[in-house]
Amino acid sequence: MITKVSRREFLAGAAVAGATLTLGCHFEADAGRLIAADAPTLAPNAFLTIQSDGRILITVNKTEMGQGVRTALPMLVAEELDADWSQVAAETASFDPSKYGFQRTGGSGSIRGAWEPLRRTGATARAMLVEAAARRWNVPAAECRTSNSFVIHPTEAAKKLGYGELVADAAALPVPDAKAVKLKEPKDFKLIGQRVARYDNPAIVTGRAVYGLDVRLPGMRFATLLHPPAFGGKAKQVDDGAAKAVPGVEKVLLTDRGVAVVATNTWAAFEGAKKLRVTWDDGPNAALSSAAIRAMFAEKAKAPGDAARQDGDFEAAFAKAAKTLEAEYEAPFLHHATLEPQNCTARVTAERCEIWAPTQFPNFVMDEARRITGLDAGRIKIHVTLLGGGFGRRIEADYAADAIEVAKRLDGAPVQVTWTREEDMRQGWYRPASLHIVKGGLSPDGQPVALLHRLVAPSILGQRQSDGGKGVDRGAMSGIATMPYSVPNFRAEYVRANTGVPIGFWRAVFDSQNAFVQESFLDELAHAAKADPVAFRLRLLDKSPRLKNALEIAANAADWGKPLPKGRARGVAAHASFGAFCAQVAEVSVEDDALRVHRIVCAMDVGTVINPSQVEAQIEGSIAFALSAALYGAMTIEKGRVVQSNFNDYPLLRVSEMPKVDIHLVKGAEAPSGAGEPALPPTAPAVCNALFALTGKRIRRLPIELDA
Amino acid sequence: MPITATVNGVRQSCNAPPEMPLLWVLRDTLGLTGTKYGCGIGLCGACTVHVDGAATRACLAPLSSVGGKQVTTIEGLSPDGTHPVQRAWQAEDVAQCGYCQPGQIMAAAALLAKQPNPSDEDIAAALVGNLCRCGTYQRIVAAVRRAARLQKGEALAR
Numbered sequence A: 001m002i003t004k005v006s007r008r009e010f011l012a013g014a015a016v017a018g019a020t021l022t023l024g025c026h027f028e029a030d031a032g033r034l035i036a037a038d039a040p041t042l043a044p045n046a047f048l049t050i051q052s053d054g055r056i057l058i059t060v061n062k063t064e065m066g067q068g069v070r071t072a073l074p075m076l077v078a079e080e081l082d083a084d085w086s087q088v089a090a091e092t093a094s095f096d097p098s099k100y101g102f103q104r105t106g107g108s109g110s111i112r113g114a115w116e117p118l119r120r121t122g123a124t125a126r127a128m129l130v131e132a133a134a135r136r137w138n139v140p141a142a143e144c145r146t147s148n149s150f151v152i153h154p155t156e157a158a159k160k161l162g163y164g165e166l167v168a169d170a171a172a173l174p175v176p177d178a179k180a181v182k183l184k185e186p187k188d189f190k191l192i193g194q195r196v197a198r199y200d201n202p203a204i205v206t207g208r209a210v211y212g213l214d215v216r217l218p219g220m221r222f223a224t225l226l227h228p229p230a231f232g233g234k235a236k237q238v239d240d241g242a243a244k245a246v247p248g249v250e251k252v253l254l255t256d257r258g259v260a261v262v263a264t265n266t267w268a269a270f271e272g273a274k275k276l277r278v279t280w281d282d283g284p285n286a287a288l289s290s291a292a293i294r295a296m297f298a299e300k301a302k303a304p305g306d307a308a309r310q311d312g313d314f315e316a317a318f319a320k321a322a323k324t325l326e327a328e329y330e331a332p333f334l335h336h337a338t339l340e341p342q343n344c345t346a347r348v349t350a351e352r353c354e355i356w357a358p359t360q361f362p363n364f365v366m367d368e369a370r371r372i373t374g375l376d377a378g379r380i381k382i383h384v385t386l387l388g389g390g391f392g393r394r395i396e397a398d399y400a401a402d403a404i405e406v407a408k409r410l411d412g413a414p415v416q417v418t419w420t421r422e423e424d425m426r427q428g429w430y431r432p433a434s435l436h437i438v439k440g441g442l443s444p445d446g447q448p449v450a451l452l453h454r455l456v457a458p459s460i461l462g463q464r465q466s467d468g469g470k471g472v473d474r475g476a477m478s479g480i481a482t483m484p485y486s487v488p489n490f491r492a493e494y495v496r497a498n499t500g501v502p503i504g505f506w507r508a509v510f511d512s513q514n515a516f517v518q519e520s521f522l523d524e525l526a527h528a529a530k531a532d533p534v535a536f537r538l539r540l541l542d543k544s545p546r547l548k549n550a551l552e553i554a555a556n557a558a559d560w561g562k563p564l565p566k567g568r569a570r571g572v573a574a575h576a577s578f579g580a581f582c583a584q585v586a587e588v589s590v591e592d593d594a595l596r597v598h599r600i601v602c603a604m605d606v607g608t609v610i611n612p613s614q615v616e617a618q619i620e621g622s623i624a625f626a627l628s629a630a631l632y633g634a635m636t637i638e639k640g641r642v643v644q645s646n647f648n649d650y651p652l653l654r655v656s657e658m659p660k661v662d663i664h665l666v667k668g669a670e671a672p673s674g675a676g677e678p679a680l681p682p683t684a685p686a687v688c689n690a691l692f693a694l695t696g697k698r699i700r701r702l703p704i705e706l707d708a
Numbered sequence B: 001m002p003i004t005a006t007v008n009g010v011r012q013s014c015n016a017p018p019e020m021p022l023l024w025v026l027r028d029t030l031g032l033t034g035t036k037y038g039c040g041i042g043l044c045g046a047c048t049v050h051v052d053g054a055a056t057r058a059c060l061a062p063l064s065s066v067g068g069k070q071v072t073t074i075e076g077l078s079p080d081g082t083h084p085v086q087r088a089w090q091a092e093d094v095a096q097c098g099y100c101q102p103g104q105i106m107a108a109a110a111l112l113a114k115q116p117n118p119s120d121e122d123i124a125a126a127l128v129g130n131l132c133r134c135g136t137y138q139r140i141v142a143a144v145r146r147a148a149r150l151q152k153g154e155a156l157a158r
Helices: A007-012 A069-081 A110-137 A163-171 A201-205 A266-274 A290-300 A314-320 A362-373 A398-408 A421-426 A509-528 A533-538 A545-557 A612-631 A683-695 B022-029 B084-091 B101-114 B120-127 B137-157
Strands: A020-023 A048-051 A056-060 A088-092 A145-147 A150-152 A160-162 A221-226 A234-239 A249-254 A259-263 A277-281 A306-311 A323-331 A343-348 A353-357 A380-384 A415-418 A434-442 A448-457 A489-496 A568-577 A580-591 A594-605 A660-665 B003-007 B010-014 B048-051 B054-057 B070-072
Touching (some): A110 A145, A110 A150, A201 B084, A201 B101, A221 A398, A234 A249, A259 A266, A259 A398, A266 A415, A290 A448, A323 A509, A343 A362, A343 A398, A362 A380, A362 A398, A509 A533, A509 A683, A533 A568, A545 A594, A612 A660, A612 B137, B048 B101
Parallel strands (some): A221 A415, A448 A489
Antiparallel strands (some): A020 A048, A150 A160, A306 A489, A323 A434, A434 A448, B003 B010, B048 B070
């Protein structure tokens, strides 16, 4: 494990600064502490600053939410720069698309997006430093090499200059075309592929890491909101007498989004909110319930949907098949339950707005800030904090709207809005619920010859359009339209079934339920064909060699086919998503009427692995996230609102329930895929398939209920 | 009447209402934000601190309950982040988002203080009340084992 200095130590040592080679911007607040104002700078892009003392600051344009971007993205720069990793510091960019490009963090896309440009950033700076050294030595640049933040001329031992010493000269050189600089061959990587410790470890283990909730400003007020409990509801009447009597409560404000209690501390705000008497208008969704939504899905499922993919002729092949199977599968609405509840801090004056937001998508925060304050973007500053979990929830900006609205009415005083856990749970953007119709046909020799997968589900983007959207929702069909198995007659259909429940992006979103259904039903077909579930899949995966390879590795590592202790069984599932290929084997038992997952063997091919420790962490995390959902996850809707309120009725996986996770990363030379989500989809079906192998009970509805 | 307690070795007098949970006194009055809010009802463990050495949910502990007592938060666990549990957490690269980790670390430190050689069952029992939404549990257990070894090594060296 490679460890390094923390940013705080970096800054502490950075007081003395001379010339600085800045491949990038003029850092604002934070950078002022790093560089002298009159230092020469050079700015081919906004992501790299090298100081004359050899320290290197890398600005990260994605949000750190536990996936390790503040480690992995700097690694890409440092690799091609041949930087001394102990001298590298990371900083999260504030919102400025003109400098930092697209700042949305999601879809397991950070590494994929940064892979080429950030390596080119490092290589560009390296080329300039080499050129500066070569000129000083009067030797051809091609004769110089670099290592550990030094330029070295190999023929004469004395010729070695540190990057810091070369900054002033290099800053005076023209910036080469980043697209023309040469990148390393993978065999020459020194940092990429290493187990590099998370950059934020020292801050996290000492409590110094600053999440949204930890922002503290002079004169700051603390607030919370009660939002309409029913989706689309409104506050009709507010009796705030008792709330205002709570010591510490300063104001009660009716906002566009609810009722805010402003106080001198968060607890007083929470206590005040408990004492509010609000009469709500429940709005258009007052009658909405889980049962009604399920009935609506079932009705819509009767008619064919829009085809997202059509291979051969499903109907004809199904009609002729030697053996046919039909099933209905269901998945519930799910909550993100980030451990840090939604929150945001803002200060608004007539001229300026400054926001400290734990957000995955500052663009949306900016939209809200402009809408609410009427200020131009140039007068709005958005700082992005660390996130106590994101999982897609923090792509939305509703928490920021709350803070900005309240701040606007506090005469320039900063305010931190914190939602209670209960509000967080009930004001979500839930993983969509779905109903799936699946049909399959086998040939006389047990080969699948016909397959239909009809998804009935609301559309995340469609629900945000006035007409609900039309046609196939490609995102919703993720994993179905791309079904990897060779079945000659296959149809993938989407039936749009919007509801009044707010829905949003979740870890692996639709791939989570789509893989559950596809891989469970494939297991049904394998059993109907009296075939081994692994062998059955392998025969169908010739056109997806990377998924096939992952499946073979997982099956071998899990001793597939070999005996297990009595009372245990294995199940398998495989799924490709976010550019990665993942197969898992789960080992389960039922003890005291409870399902126990003992072990998950996971093989995953993400192409080039930047940091094995973090790819493995994402696999462990995805599996735990999937198990919370499979074992417990369900948001129930009654009277147009969410029933669940806290971790008592929305339980999450605990340490005692965590299976042993054995990970096998496939060695690949391909460009890196996403890694934060692709290990989630196979877990639920692998577990359910194992449960079937053990008990003969087929789970077609999540969460798993043994006695249903 | 102000309530007085020792927080991370410093005597603090607080005029807040006696029923105000310690969590919010720490975070909003004393500015010790390492102790986190997660659920407010003692189900997630993100607010775990030590009160006279015992792992305590600060969201459920009224200020009045810590009068005259020693409160230790993640900021005060060690002067420089070198408590065996903190070192083990870094060596095992435990944290993902990190939000729950101060609570996990405080729970683990309290366990090791009274049980230097915990079994895996002991570890699970001590940490079962601490949720990690990122799913770092496998590394948490490995880190507690490593911390126990580190602690033993230190004890031998003394």
